[in-house]
Amino acid sequence: MPVSAKARAGILITGTEVLTGIIADRNGPWLSERLRAIGVDAAMIEIVGDRPDDVLGALEHMASQGMSLIVTSGGLGPTADDLTAEVVGRFSGREMVLDPALEERIAEILRPMMSRWPGLDADAIRVSNRKQAVVPQGATVLDPVGTAPGLVVPPLQTGGPTVVVLPGPPRELQPMWEKARATDAFKAAISAATDYRTGVLRLFGIPESEIAGTLRAAESAGLDLEALEITTCLRRGEIEVSTRYEPAAEAAYRALAEFIRERHRDTLYSDDGATVDDQVANLLAGRTVAVAESCTGGLLAARLTDRPGSSEYFQGGLVVYSNEAKAALARVDRALIERVGAVSSEVAEALADGARARLEAEIGIGITGIAGPGGGSKEKPVGLVFISVTSSDGERITRMVQLPGDRSDIRDRATTVAMHLLRRLLSGQESARGSRTGAGVG
Amino acid sequence: MPVSAKARAGILITGTEVLTGIIADRNGPWLSERLRAIGVDAAMIEIVGDRPDDVLGALEHMASQGMSLIVTSGGLGPTADDLTAEVVGRFSGREMVLDPALEERIAEILRPMMSRWPGLDADAIRVSNRKQAVVPQGATVLDPVGTAPGLVVPPLQTGGPTVVVLPGPPRELQPMWEKARATDAFKAAISAATDYRTGVLRLFGIPESEIAGTLRAAESAGLDLEALEITTCLRRGEIEVSTRYEPAAEAAYRALAEFIRERHRDTLYSDDGATVDDQVANLLAGRTVAVAESCTGGLLAARLTDRPGSSEYFQGGLVVYSNEAKAALARVDRALIERVGAVSSEVAEALADGARARLEAEIGIGITGIAGPGGGSKEKPVGLVFISVTSSDGERITRMVQLPGDRSDIRDRATTVAMHLLRRLLSGQESARGSRTGAGVG
Incomplete structure (x- = not known):
């Protein structure tokens, strides 16, 4: 189901520490999402080490594949x-020059840091x-967010790609991305961007092959899927259909979304991009929740407090x-x-009740x-x-x-199941009084 | 500081859901580490979407850059x-054929799943x-770990790369990697692998620029760094020097490690690859710990219970x-x-004491x-x-x-600082009785 993309971009992540797996890259996916949001198709993300030849090779590969950015x-x-910076200069055929205003700007930024860390090597800092x-x-120089400036480097000849050079730390890269977007060179590079829309359907409690069957059935039923670029994926135990x-x-x-909604009414829980975490946060407004967890060891509490305002x-x-x-x-009964056994539905329920009672919350969750x-x-x-999820209403x-x-998957998935049970209880989809235990797969 | 690499590998991650940032890629870094462990230099990781042309383009790019794997x-x-599978077939010039034994093997794997999920579309499964x-x-077909088989596809002509085709879910990919390594085609492809060693130094409590200064000083002092490939990076508030x-x-x-140890005796805490989590787990043997956390919301408990045996x-x-x-x-005093205020050294100490008392642990941590x-x-x-970290010894x-x-960085960094304070207390590096509050940067 191809969609013709008019502006294609490549994302080049450099750093031996990322290439070798010492740290995980968060910038590639983030930049890809941001590019899509402005209608630019990120066609490739390439990660290379800190070797000039590999960085240059990647830039040339992307240029040869027709990337405009x-x-x-x-x-x-x-x-x-x-x-x-140096390799991008070479790639674009531009000479490297010292920018004295920028040098002074960086010195200014470093000054307070140098006073905070007494005993720093002042010469090292100056170099x-x-x-x-x-x-x-x-x-075009982008003002540093940390100490490193960013760059927008337009092509010397028309037709070549514009290169946006951003620092590695996500908290520097992300604000600088907005500055880069505002430059003329950037705007020129993406002038051919397409206005894309994205729809996301989220399902919980079915295997991925079921969705594959549904998509085939949609095609057999005569739905026009030609103009839709559909991807399905498993994510933390859920299925996400992104179009x-x-x-x-x-x-x-809309026809496709309706078709999936009809066939998967029980498991489709979101059609507006909201995650189960978003839905739970909204449903909890005006209510209170507490948890008592064993095998997840704090992960459910951490997930519930992940967002601002969760207090x-x-x-x-x-x-x-x-x-x-x-x-x-x-206050779980020792005799119970x-x-x-500690791993039982009875103890899960006692934990949920105990959390609720001890923390004076309306809703308790036990794992x-x-x-x-x-x-x-x-x-x-x-x-x-x-x-188990229980409420003060019984x-x-x-x-x-x-x-x-x-171990890590199991702990993470368990929090996902708990979020969905909490969502069901809060939205009144299920309100069986007394205990219900059913087999399921997360 | 170049090191000549004799066997270079490319890692190709496919999937629009990864390219677009819907899910984070864990396989690239993992494969890169595994390749390095067997002496193969991972020179690039490329992520492309589910478009045949982009997958083929990436394979051809890697071949042109001289990857042997x-x-x-x-x-x-x-x-x-x-x-x-189909695109790799095309890339290597091999016809696609149905493997009947494999078809039966996959059917076998799906049978129990089909009984567990009543109401599945049997035709969809068969297709x-x-x-x-x-x-x-x-x-060479690699037996499925989930339902998808892996492949090792040797080049038709000598000189071309061998392609190892693995499934996307990490829990299928990781065991299948071991199977791939055992094949003759794989062994032939990496016959030129170099025997590399890696040394990792971890420091906590200094900025990255200090290490840059130390490396320059090492060079000035006449140390031979030519044969060392050194990378420094910031990772969760720590500095890692990987060589x-x-x-x-x-x-x-060894000379470099000693030079760094001399200059950074106070902040170098590991020279054998062990993380602070590893060290804390070892130091806790025979002791007990409990936590009371506010802003980290369960993350410290989750981090301490991340590893098997933490109970x-x-x-x-x-x-x-x-x-x-x-x-x-x-049991923090309301009057206090x-x-x-709730955010104060006094309350952190009261939380540490409270955790210790309530959970009858020797060591308590409050955040x-x-x-x-x-x-x-x-x-x-x-x-x-x-x-604050306190012990029953006072x-x-x-x-x-x-x-x-x-928010997410702050919560994560706070757990790192807590792990280091716990490590210091456990290793007896610091045993000030009474309260000590000092400014620091994590």
């Missing part, structure tokens, strides 16, 4: 292996400072790893643990399970997790799930 | 946009099944967002909160701060965090830090 991240720091102020002639299309295909997208509804959490902690903090790799048995294998949803993956 | 991830699923069993002629070298350069690396020493945690929870759960974006003031700006370390970045 290249955005680079990294390699603007003070150390000798930071060489992006770094000067190095960062040498830029390709004719480039990009030009405005003229709006009706085709409005999040009362607190208990991380009760040991049986003693379950009894002492969440003895009788049914207990076996995250592995050890501790599993034939009856209670690794990945078995019980989750509503209660309890689920047993068998989660796939390693 | 290309590892792909993704595009092996059941949906129509999963097309890697997907067959699609996944069509492979390039002459390829790769051939065995002949062992003495040069041996982790007693439990309190996530005390509200002042009521701080008083009720961690009134007097000095309170302002993660933002709201809630800051001139006296207590966003990023201000107080952390040892106590308390620190005030002003952390940079956004």
Whole structure:
């Protein structure tokens, strides 16, 4: 289902520490999303090390593939292996020149830092400072957010790509991206951008192959999918169907969304881009929640407090790893643990009740399970997790799930299942009184 | 500081969901690390969407850059946009053929899934099944870990790259990587691999520019850095100096490590690859720890329980967002909160003491701060965090830090500072009785 893209961009991430997996790249995906938002198709993300030949090779590859814009991240720091500005200068055929105003600007930025770190090597700082102020002639300099300036380097000959050079740390790159967008050179490079729309459908509780079947059925039913660029993917135990299309295909997208909604009414939970975290945050307005978690060890509390303003509804959490902690903090009956085991629906419910009572919240969530790799048995294998959500109105949803993956996957997926149970309880989709335990796959 | 690489590999990540930032790629860094471990230099990681032309273009680019091995991830699923096997077939000039044994093997794998998900579309499953069993002629098939088989596709002509085709989900890709390595085609492709060694130094509490200065000083002092490939990077508030070298350069690396150790005795905490998490886990053997956290909202508990076996020493945690929870759960004196404010060294210490007492642990950690974006003031700006670690022996370390970045950075960095304070207390490096509060940067 091809969509003709008029402006294509390449994203070049430099840095041996990213290439070798020492740190994870967050800039590639972020820049790709931002480019799409302004109608530019990010056709490739390439990661190379701090070797001039590899950086130059990547720039030339992207130019040869017809990119009208290249955005680079990294390699603007003070150390000798930071060489992006110089290589981009060579690539675009522009001489490197010292920008005295920029040198002074960087010195100004470093001054307070030097007073905060007594005993710094002043010469080292001065050398770094000067190095960062040498830029390709004719480039637009973007004011530093940290200490490194960014650059927008237009092509010397028409037809070549414009290169936007940004620093590696995401908190410097992201504000600087907005500055880059405002430059004339940038605007010229993306003048052919297409106005794309994106629709996202989120489903929870079905396998990916079901969606593949639905898309085939939609085609058989005569729906026009030609103008839609559809991608389906598994993300933290959920399925996301993301569709990009030009405005003229709006009706085709609406028909597809309706078709999927009809077939997957029980599992489609979002058609407006909202995540389960967004929905839960909205549903919790004016209410309060508390958690008591064992195998997830604090991850559910961390997820619920991830967003600003969560203190409005999040009362607190208990991380009760040991049986003693379950009894002492969440007031789970020791005899109950003895009788049914710590990993059981009964203990999940007691944890939810305990969290609610101890933290004086309206809603309580309890999680207990076996995250592995050890501790599993034939009856209670690794990945078995019980989750319960209860409210002060006497509503209660309890689920047993068998989660796939390693320790980290299991812990993460368990929080996703808990978010969905919480969502169901809050939205009144399910309000069975008393206990319900059903098998499911997350 | 170039190192001649004899075997170079390219990593090709396919999938529009990765290219567009819907999901983060974990396979590129993982494969890069594994390749380095067997002496193969990963020279580039390229991410492209599910478009045949872009996948083919990337393969041809890598071949033209002299890669002897290309590892792909993704595009092996059941949906129509999963097309890697076919494109690799075209790239290597091999016809696509149905492998009946493989078809039966996949059917076998799907059978239990079909019984677990009643109401699945059996036809859809069959079509997907067959699609996944069509492979390039002459390829070595790697048994599926999920439902998708992997492939090792040798070049038709000598000189071309061998392509290893792996599925996208990390929990399928990772075990399949080991199977791929065992094949003859793979071994032939990396016959020129170099035996590299890697040394990692980790420092906490200094800025990156200091390390740049130290490396220049090492060169001035006559150390031979020519044979060392040194990368420095900031990672979760720490500095990592990673050096790769051939065995002949062992003495040069040792001299460099010693030089850095001399200059940064106070901040270098690891020279054997161990992270602060590793060190803390070892130091906690035979002891017990509990936490009470406010602004980190469960992240410190989650970090401490991240590794298998942590139940041996982790007693439990309190996530005390509200002042009521701080008083009720961690027994922080309400009058104290009134007097000095919830974000203060006194409350951090009371939280540490409260965690220890309530969870009957030897060591308690308390964290309170302002993660933002709201809630800051001139006296207590966003990023201000107080952390205290106390022990039942009366040892106590308390620190005030002003952390940079956004809410998520601040929460994450605060856990890093806490891990380092815990490490210092456990290793007896610091055992000030009573309170000590000092400014620092994380």
